[in-house]
Amino acid sequence: MLMDAFVDILRTIIWPLAIVWVSYIFRNELRGLLNRLSLFKYKDLEAKFEKELLEVEKEAKEAEKLLDRSLPHIADNEQEKIEQLLRIAGISPRAAIMEAWREVECALNDVAKQEGIRVKGLVGNSLSADKLAQIRGIPRENTDIYTRLKYLRNQAAHVPDYVIEEREARRYVQLAIHLAGVFRLKPNE
Template sequence: MDALEFTSSIVKTLAWPIIVLVIVFLLKKPITQLLLSISKFKYNNLEMDFGKELNKIEETLEKQSIEQTTLNNTISTINKEKENEVLSLAEIHPSAAISVVWTMIEKEIANTIKRLAISPDYPPYNSTLKNINLLKDNKYIDTITYELLNEFRHLRNKVTHAHSEGEQITYKEAVKYYELSIKLINQLRDIKR
């Protein structure tokens, strides 16, 4: 095999992969937008519909007779800087916004435990699950609120750990998770000793 035949075989072998790379490069933005708009994902036995789960949480909150207000009214107890951070992040990376919102919920759970003084340990050192259980065991939250907190935690875990399977949520879903979490945070802030 001489140099010309060798070069010819390399060109034949690499032609299709190069064409595919060029197409992906040219269509990078539309493909990215398509992937970011996916809100339902199925891989083998794993299936997730983030929007459906958020709707279930919203229905539960409504059944609990939590005051239904707009985001602008409920946000009054939340730092505006944090709100802007979450909404800006949701535009760029909705999954990351979910993690930031969950951190807000975790912080409020720990603050509630501190305010009620029901933990023998320093609340931020406890796991969030332990703090949630302390609130329920001491009858500061009912079963519905307990389940809601765990559902928020479950959704955050799904989003955070689903990156390897390509799970993506939309901006609207991230904003809805945020809005619902504000209602839950306000509910935690209203707990009195």
């Protein structure tokens, strides 16, 4: 009788202890697995992307008010590029985001060349964006937008399970092209 009670207690305790012990041994692997599983909550990620995009859009509206000059009219070839990116968004939202980001990088690269700054490859870091914005007299808020758009682009590029809707990609394209236009502004325009 006493032995049966002892065996029952042991059975009750042994499984939780075994689970804790195995979890401790494989803690690094489990941590990676749990991070991976959290990525499958694609609706949460989608909501996070949407929330970030909304915040960037608000920042862009505020930053535009701070510009002491207005953006020039969009040229026909630029309008074609925007339309092409919007079509790509319908097929592959991720690709549209990547291409729109490339437009921002190309704008920074063009500005660097115009300002006589020697660059290798594409200008693609926040420090370069800060420096070029300062040279061009562009409000700091635009470099914050640059950083946030870059973060969203990185999420789209490097998180394989990141789900991006077409409408979000279209909004990202509009923001990125707008930002590229802001960086291309000359100081006296």
